[in-house]
Amino acid sequence: MVKAKMREQEGNRKREELLREFWFQVSNIPGGQKIKRCLQCGTCTGSCPVSQTMDLTPREVIALFRAGDMENILKSRTIWICASCYACTVRCPVGIKVTDILYALKRLAMENDLFPSRFPVHALSRSFVTLVNYFGRSYEPGLLILFYLRTNPIKLLGLFPLALKLWRHGRISFIPKRIKRKKDLQAMLKEAEIMEMIIPWELEPVRSH
């Protein structure tokens, strides 16, 4: 009995924390506060080229957020399927930056480990970050290899015919390019990592409008 109650409290606390964290992320987006003005008109969903394959449409994501149900948003496929095409953002009649809100949600889900394991988008992003942090530039073949090793190594074999074709057309380079001042970049990233953390999210960022 007591345990159940504690668990419930724990759940509520977590939920509130997620909401606050999300709210902080959203307020970093120029004009992010506009999310409050959503009309639930569904224009975003109607403009989205991949909404049929989402489990929550973009409009529903905003509705759930307003109902405070962050967990269901973060568990959905929606935020990962979004291809960042900005169609929804351009068309929203009240100027809500739906795409940027979905980015904020992706970050939140990753920070809180709220996604299925071996989940492809997350794995791809991680592989990408590993590479660019090291070389300063991305390297496509390396990216795909890292990605499949993290998700489904067997599939690497299936990639072979395509790789061969690309190679024949001169579209695969074998040497990763790197920047000259790698040390500078890495020092910068370290500092940015600290910066990422120092401002507590209780602090309301000042906006110019």
Next chain:
Amino acid sequence: MNYLYYPGCSLESSARSYDVSTRWVFHRLSLGLKELEDWNCCGATMYMSIKETIALAFSARNLAIAEKSGGQIVAPCSSCYTILNKTNHILQENFILKAKVNQSLKRAGLEYQGTVRVRHPLDVLVNDVGLEEIKAKMVRPLKGIRIAPYYGCQIVRPEGFFDDRENPTAMDELFASLGATIVPYPVKLRCCGGMLMTTFPEVALALNREILEAAEAEKADLIVTTCPLCQINLDAYQVKINQKFGTNFRLPVMFFTQLLALSLGADRYEIRLKENIVPIPERIIGGLP
């Protein structure tokens, strides 16, 4: 104008034809194009989904270097173009993030004030050079060639700095002025799925099918695009799309700078024609040295 070229990672590997043809066109039109010194990856859409400040600092390093060199960035890859613009916009609007980013840039001896403009080569060509001047340098008219102009999603969205966000026409006008026929192409801004081709291939293949279908319905000879990701999805995955949907597409997909260079007199090596996977019909490249 001092144009600082930001090729981005794709143009160094899978889309070198876009790189060489862009350089060629700028050279032919006597526009100085200097590569941005020691540029780094812009972070693409993927970095943005992990850590915000780090992603911003990462892409801001390029802006800071450009500011120091005093020029405008020219970024052909739609994704780089959008990310760099977005970083610029956020840093201009949100001074707390700007302070954080500058704190990080300091470690590399850099600082960013927020004065750089990020442009797409299509914008530079159509608006700074102008169609008249380009046409004056035309060597091979594109007469009788039916073109489906595919802009992809990120070149005019979200901001639409140089063209309409719902119906851009810069590329239409460019190639029409060189004699080509522009087919009606309502899917010109439809998304190709981008990296979904790797993460959710079923979704991406279906999107690309629609883009190819619309071009075929109008009997287009080729699709012309402005983005390396769109190009590879439409071109390299065409066989897969045919296998999956039982279709029979055979539509060449060229970068807009490849076709432009061709019209301005480049040879097949100068546009790296061998990179295009679906072969370009003789009618278009016939007699090309």
